[in-house]
Structure formats: C-alpha cells, structure tokens
Amino acid sequence: MESKDYLKDISEIKDMMNRSSRFISLSGLSGILAGVYALIGAFIAYRLVHNSPRGYLILDGEIFNLILLDLFLIAFLSVVTAIILSIRKARKNGEKIWDTSSRRLLINFLIPLVTGAIYILIKLQSNHYGLTGSLMLIFYGLALVNASKYTLGYIRYLGITEIILGLICALLPGYGFWLWVIGFGFLHIIYGALMHFKYDSK
Amino acid sequence: MKNIILNINKAFDHRIRLGIMSVLMVNEYADFKMLKELLGATDGNLASHIKSLEKEAYIMVEKQFVERKPNTKYKATKEGRIAFQKHIDALEKLIKKQ
Numbered sequence: 001m002e003s004k005d006y007l008k009d010i011s012e013i014k015d016m017m018n019r020s021s022r023f024i025s026l027s028g029l030s031g032i033l034a035g036v037y038a039l040i041g042a043f044i045a046y047r048l049v050h051n052s053p054r055g056y057l058i059l060d061g062e063i064f065n066l067i068l069l070d071l072f073l074i075a076f077l078s079v080v081t082a083i084i085l086s087i088r089k090a091r092k093n094g095e096k097i098w099d100t101s102s103r104r105l106l107i108n109f110l111i112p113l114v115t116g117a118i119y120i121l122i123k124l125q126s127n128h129y130g131l132t133g134s135l136m137l138i139f140y141g142l143a144l145v146n147a148s149k150y151t152l153g154y155i156r157y158l159g160i161t162e163i164i165l166g167l168i169c170a171l172l173p174g175y176g177f178w179l180w181v182i183g184f185g186f187l188h189i190i191y192g193a194l195m196h197f198k199y200d201s202k
Numbered sequence: 203m204k205n206i207i208l209n210i211n212k213a214f215d216h217r218i219r220l221g222i223m224s225v226l227m228v229n230e231y232a233d234f235k236m237l238k239e240l241l242g243a244t245d246g247n248l249a250s251h252i253k254s255l256e257k258e259a260y261i262m263v264e265k266q267f268v269e270r271k272p273n274t275k276y277k278a279t280k281e282g283r284i285a286f287q288k289h290i291d292a293l294e295k296l297i298k299k300q
Contacts, residue, residue, distance in 0.1 A: 006216065006293045006296050006297050007297055009220060009293055010290070010293050012217065012220055012221065012224070013220060013224045013290060013293075014224075015222050016221045016224035016225055016240065016241075017225070017227060017228045019240060020224070020225040020228060020229055020232070020236075020240050021228040021229060096239060099236070099239065100229075100232075100236055146209075186285065
C-alpha cells in the first residue's frame with residue numbers, strides 16, 4: 001500500500017518540476033503547418049524568380065521586394081498559427097498561456113533570433129547577401145537550441161539540425177535556396193509530426 | 203530498509219509541500235501567485251504550508267516592493283535542497299526495493 005504512495009510522490013515531483021520550468025503546450029501541429037507555409041512560400045519565390053526576365057535574383061527591384069513580402073508572410077502566418085494552436089493546447093492542459101514558463105521560453109528564443117535578424121539586415125545594407133540563407137538557418141537553429149531548455153525535448157534536435165544545415169549552406173551557397181526549403185519546410189514538417197504524435201494526441 | 207525510511211522526511215509528507223519544494227528545486231525563485239497557480243491551492247492553505255517549510259528553514263522568504271506593490275519571493279535554502287534531494291533518493295530506493 002505504501003509503495004504506491006511513494007510512486008505517486010515521485011511522479012508528482014517530476015510533474016511539478018516540468019510544469020514549473022517548461023512550457024509544455026507547444027503545438028506539434030503548428031510546426032507541420034509552418035513547414036507547409038514555408039514550402040508554399042518557397043514555391044512562389046521560385047516561380048517569381050524564374051518567370052522574371054532575368055531568371056535570377058538581384059537585390060534591388062520589384063521581384064526582390066515581392067520575395068521579402070513572401071518571407072514576411074511565411075513568418076507572420078507561422079507565428080499566428082503557433083500562438084492560436086498553443087493557446088488551444090494550453091487550455092486543454094490546464095496550463096496558462098502567458099506565465100513564467102512561456103515568458104522564459106519566448107525571451108530565450110528571441111535573443112539569438114533578433115540578433116541574427118539585425119545582423120542579416122545590416123549585411124544586406126552593405127550588399128553582403130550571399131550568406132543570408134546560411135545565417136537564417138544558423139541563427140534560427142541557435143534560437144531553438146537556446147529555447148529548448150524551457151520546452152519539449154524535440155526542439156533541441158530540430159535546432160541542431162538547422163545549425164548543421166546552415167553550416168552546409170555556408171559551404172555551398174549556390175544551394176542556399178534548396179537548403180532553406182529543407183530547413184524551414186521539410187524539417188518543420190518532420191519534427192512537427194514527431195511532436196504531434198508524441199505530445200498532442202495525449 | 204530501516205535506514206532508507208529514516209531518510210523519508212515528514213516535512214515533505216504533503217502534496218502541497220512536496221509541490222512547493224519541487225518548484226523551488228528547478229526555479230531560482232517563485233512568487234506566491236506562481237505557486238498558487240501551479241499547485242491549485244487556496245491562499246490560506248498555501249500560506250500555512252509555506253510557513254511550515256519556512257520554520258524548518260527549508261525555504262526563505264524575500265519581501266520587496268515592485269512599483270510600490272509588495273512582492274514576495276520564495277527560494278529554497280541550501281539545507282532545503284539537500285533535505286529534498288535526500289527525500290527523493292529515499293523515495294526512489296524504496297520503489298526499487300519493491
């Protein structure tokens with residue numbers, strides 16, 4: 001009879017430690033959708049560049065602005081989807097959407113990400129755009145690894161994979177577009193599905 | 203067996219006190235509101251359990267003012283951490299024995 005209580009105590013301790021330090025309501029489904037948005041956005045960008053009179057991308061001009069808009073829409077839709085689905089999941093888990101754990105997750109995610117974004121923008125100003133794809137992947141990966149301490153486990157591996165892709169991209173800048181498609185499209189779908197089946201269905 | 207049972211700490215023999223210590227083991231500090239939300243306890247109930255852990259010197263209370271509003275932070279003391287770790291170890295050993 002007593003042994004049951006001990007087991008219950010241990011599981012209660014573990015649950016409290018996780019709940020108080022990690023935001024567990026991150027939705028796997030939102031990862032899958034973010035990947036889908038990235039693939040659609042990449043397809044649009046590909047068509048835009050290939051149907052342009054030059055057939056390749058230059059930094060000033062209408063096509064470039066359209067691609068920036070495309071990128072912005074992908075990011076915007078992904079963030080909105082993640083927020084909506086996580087709120088839904090948090091409600092189901094009985095977890096608050098805006099508490100210490102989600103705040104900590106967001107801050108630690110944003111520090112490397114915003115640093116990277118500003119760095120890329122500075123580099124674009126001085127026409128150093130060749131490594132943009134690589135830098136996006138690397139800083140996004142670092143942001144994920146940094147945030148992973150405060151949420152579910154798979155985020156860490158997603159982050160490490162993004163960093164590796166970013167480094168490969170630095171070696172092979174010509175394949176930047178395709179590595180970006182793998183990193184932001186397929187990886188999100190794969191890891192999102194893993195998280196969805198492991199955590200969402202419960 | 204007897205030795206292990208001795209390490210089971212009566213101070214942690216309640217769901218709320220167990221919860222408070224678990225939260226403070228992995229967080230540098232927690233405030234009253236955070237503990238209340240996590241543990242789903244009433245104000246009076248939580249306050250009395252906090253007081254008893256404080257009396258054992260397992261947690262310490264830091265009162266300060268944030269924008270003129272009182273804000274109380276709770277931290278685990280060094281003794282509290284050691285005692286709670288012993289308690290966890292004892293629980294795990296007892297489970298393995300079965």
